[in-house]
Amino acid sequence: MNLIVCADTVHTLAGDDRPVEAIAITGGVVTAVGTRRDVRDWRRPVTEVVDLGAATVTPGLVDGHLHAVMGLQLAAGVDLSTARSLDEVRHLLAVAAAERPPDDWVQAWGLDPNVFGGRPVTSAPIEAATGGRPAFVRLFDAHSALATPAALRIAGVDGPRRFAQRSSVVCDESGRPTGLLLEAAAMDLVARHVPREPVAVRAAWLHALLTEMAAHGLTGGHVMDLLDDSAEVVAAAEDLGDLPLRLRFAPWCDPGADVDELIALQGRRGRRWEIGGVKLFIDGTIDNGTAWLEQPDSHGESTDSFWTDPAAFTKAVHALAAAGVPTATHAIGDAAVRYVLETLDGLGRPAAAPHRIEHIETLPTELIGRFRRQGVVASMQPTHSHFTRADHTDNWSSRLGGERAGRAWRCRDLRDAGVPVVLGSDWPIAPFDPRGILAAAQLRRPAGEPEIPPVQPQQGLTPLMALEGYTSLATAAAGGIAGIRIGARADLTAFTLDPLRTAPDELADAPIAMTVVDGTIVHRGGTR
Numbered sequence: 001m002n003l004i005v006c007a008d009t010v011h012t013l014a015g016d017d018r019p020v021e022a023i024a025i026t027g028g029v030v031t032a033v034g035t036r037r038d039v040r041d042w043r044r045p046v047t048e049v050v051d052l053g054a055a056t057v058t059p060g061l062v063d064g065h066l067h068a069v070m071g072l073q074l075a076a077g078v079d080l081s082t083a084r085s086l087d088e089v090r091h092l093l094a095v096a097a098a099e100r101p102p103d104d105w106v107q108a109w110g111l112d113p114n115v116f117g118g119r120p121v122t123s124a125p126i127e128a129a130t131g132g133r134p135a136f137v138r139l140f141d142a143h144s145a146l147a148t149p150a151a152l153r154i155a156g157v158d159g160p161r162r163f164a165q166r167s168s169v170v171c172d173e174s175g176r177p178t179g180l181l182l183e184a185a186a187m188d189l190v191a192r193h194v195p196r197e198p199v200a201v202r203a204a205w206l207h208a209l210l211t212e213m214a215a216h217g218l219t220g221g222h223v224m225d226l227l228d229d230s231a232e233v234v235a236a237a238e239d240l241g242d243l244p245l246r247l248r249f250a251p252w253c254d255p256g257a258d259v260d261e262l263i264a265l266q267g268r269r270g271r272r273w274e275i276g277g278v279k280l281f282i283d284g285t286i287d288n289g290t291a292w293l294e295q296p297d298s299h300g301e302s303t304d305s306f307w308t309d310p311a312a313f314t315k316a317v318h319a320l321a322a323a324g325v326p327t328a329t330h331a332i333g334d335a336a337v338r339y340v341l342e343t344l345d346g347l348g349r350p351a352a353a354p355h356r357i358e359h360i361e362t363l364p365t366e367l368i369g370r371f372r373r374q375g376v377v378a379s380m381q382p383t384h385s386h387f388t389r390a391d392h393t394d395n396w397s398s399r400l401g402g403e404r405a406g407r408a409w410r411c412r413d414l415r416d417a418g419v420p421v422v423l424g425s426d427w428p429i430a431p432f433d434p435r436g437i438l439a440a441a442q443l444r445r446p447a448g449e450p451e452i453p454p455v456q457p458q459q460g461l462t463p464l465m466a467l468e469g470y471t472s473l474a475t476a477a478a479g480g481i482a483g484i485r486i487g488a489r490a491d492l493t494a495f496t497l498d499p500l501r502t503a504p505d506e507l508a509d510a511p512i513a514m515t516v517v518d519g520t521i522v523h524r525g526g527t528r
Contacts (some may be wrong), residue, residue, distance in 0.1 A: 001026045002489070002519055004049045006036055009056040009498055013472040014483030020061035023057065025490040028519040033484060035204050050521070055513040056498040058467060059484050060219025060491030061434045062474035064359055064379050064424035067142075068213075068223050068247060069230040072205050073143050073196060075428040077107025081140060084126050088117050093129035093137075104196055106135040109428065111138055111146070112387065113287050114395050122178025123148050126216040131395040136194050138187075140387065142429055143285045147178045147190045155190040164255045165281075166290065178428045183284050183306070184254070203236035207243070214522045216433050217512040222360065222379075222424065222478060224279045224328060226251035226265075234273055244515075244522045245490065248478050250277035250328050255307050259316050263323045266352075272518060276324045276352060276478065281306045282313060283336035286361060287387075291333035293362075299397040302333060314343045326353040326479075328353060328379065332361045334404070341370045349375050353479035356422070359384070360398060362407045363414075371419040377477045378414045379422045382441040383430040385409050391455035411441065411469075412459040421461075422477045423469035434470055435512075439504035441466040448510035463500045489518035 003025040010020040012033065024032035024042045032042055039049060067074060078096045082091045089111065097106050113121050123146040126135050134151040138144075152158070157177055161169050167183035181187045197205075213221070226249045237243060253262055268275045282305055284290025289301030295305050296412060307313040317327055327344075331337045336358055344355050355378035361384070371378055388396045397405040415421050423441055425432045439447035441461045444454035454460070462470065471493075472482035481488040494514040499507055515523035 001031060001042055001044055001047045002412060004493060005057060005516065006039065006049055007057045008496060010484065011056065011058045011500060012484040013059055013468060014485040023059045023484060025519040029491050029492050030438050030484060030486055030488045032486065034339060035219055052494050052513050055494045055496055056521055057494045059471040059475065061217045061493045063221040063432060063434065064422035064474045065224055065381060066221045066427040066432060067225055068209065069206060069233050070225045071428040072202050074138060075109050077109060079110055079432060080108050081110030083115060089115055090125055090129040093126060097130040097133055102133065104133060106130045106133050107194060109138040111137055111139045120181050136190055140429065141285045141287055143183055143290065145181045145187045147181060147391045148179060151190050152177055154313055155193050157189050157403055164441055166304055166308060181231060181287055182290055188201060199232050200231045203240060206233055206237040206352045207240050210244040213432055214515045215512065217493040218245055218434055219493060219514055219515060219517045220246035223247050223249045226275065233478055235270060237239045238270045239525060244517065246517055247273040249275045250279040251275065253278045253316055253424060255312060259319045263325055266325055279328050280313065281330040282340055283331060283333050285332060285497050286399055292336035293333040294335040317343050323349060324350045324352060326350045326355055328356045328358055330358045332359045333421055334362055337363060337367055341367060341374060341376065344374055344376055353477060362404045363410045368413055368417045371414060372417055375424055375484040377420045380423065381407060381412055381424055381426045381430060382409065382411065383425065383437055385386045385444060385455040386446055387454055390455050393402050408456050408461055409460055414460060415465050420473045420477065421469050422474045435510065436508045438466045438470060438499060439508040442504045447505050466497050490516060490518040
């Protein structure tokens with residue numbers, strides 16, 4: 001045995017009520033569970049024994065939806081996520097621009113459309129703040145961006161474009177771009193001209209990011225992309241040393257993609273990363289008016305699928321499923337979720353892992369039972385609700401109206417119906433700290449901010465439901481053995497406080513005592 005971990009409390013989440021205080025690990029796999037009395041019999045001369053005392057050990061925390069590699073570029077430049085007014089945005093961008101030569105690019109991310117106060121979202125404020133420089137500013141959902149006139153000129157964008165997917169260069173009545181670019185194809189027109197750091201630099205950033213994630217208790221992540229040179233970045237990061245997290249990638253299947261190529265990628269792996277699944281989009285976002293709703297939003301938008309021919313989406317999913325490839329589909333609007341469920345109906349579960357739907361922001365009651373009957377996993381991000389307000393005065397809610405906004409992120413209804421609800425951050429769209437997300441899943445508001453009214457508080461999860469969503473259910477959704485049991489991967493998280501008995505606001509700040517990935521200690525922390 002290589003490692004034995006002991007603690008006063010161990011939540012195995014393996015369906016076994018026997019008391020456990022000790023976990024034995026050999027070759028990255030759990031080989032025994034028991035009490036401290038068993039350690040004497042397990043121990044070998046080369047075994048490291050770590051007794052964490054009053055800490056609580058759980059299966060390793062797994063982020064069910066993040067963009068660990070692509071996110072390095074999505075989060076490049078000025079962080080605007082805390083700006084709550086256009087004046088704040090202008091100030092942050094002006095400070096950044098003042099430090100650059102006149103022709104240097106300014107990048108920023110995390111812009112909240114609510115700062116426009118209902119006025120048209122255009123690049124005019126960005127251009128003024130950056131002094132006419134080329135600037136590319138991603139909005140908080142990463143499904144839209146603002147490009148200044150200088151950036152558009154560099155990209156050769158001077159009017160509307162047609163795309164194979166539902167994407168657009170927004171133009172005014174005279175046909176001139178306003179600077180707003182909706183969805184990936186339109187954004188890529190400009191993004192491909194934005195300077196990017198070399199692979200080696202981004203590989204170092206990735207390793208540092210994963211190290212920080214491990215320090216917050218994460219042992220793995222379901223990475224919902226594998227774009228451009230992402231595989232090179234991951235391989236280069238692994239050359240620097242074992243990755244601090246276990247990563248499972250799902251490359252994108254966009255309209256027109258070669259499905260056979262995506263099938264051929266399955267199973268490609270490194271020491272702690274692998275390709276296992278495919279990510280698709282059936283709609284965009286509600287804030288942009290690019291979601292797919294059964295009835296238009298208040299602007300008359302969000303009426304179409306991301307695929308201009310939804311039947312082509314169905315064909316692609318069926319081909320992937322026939323090859324045994326699990327799919328994960330971004331579906332935010334009610335029509336989008338319904339269409340994906342109809343597409344998956346009768347396909348059954350691939351051997352590798354179940355099919356899943358991502359985000360599910362507004363959900364009709366009659367669709368909840370279909371998730372369970374069809375064995376479809378619901379992958380949700382509780383902190384996305386922080387971009388909305390309980391009184392429905394935010395952009396997301398006002399676009400939907402009261403009835404549909406009242407069906408927001410129905411995590412509890414899905415769990416109560418027996419549907420596996422996997423939790424994640426969607427980093428960098430929202431912070432990756434799993435402690436805050438575990439708290440938000442219960443509170444339906446940001447942890448540590450009791451003055452903020454919760455959004456649909458009846459949808460709050462129990463502490464056990466939240467922990468399962470970040471551990472056993474997330475592992476099972478990737479085809480792994482769930483819980484701390486013999487034969488399971490030795491990925492463990494040790495909390496200084498018990499996540500099942502600690503008030504959520506307090507849990508969000510509780511240090512992580514230890515993180516173990518593949519039987520190796522990747523983080524050692526302190527105690528409270």
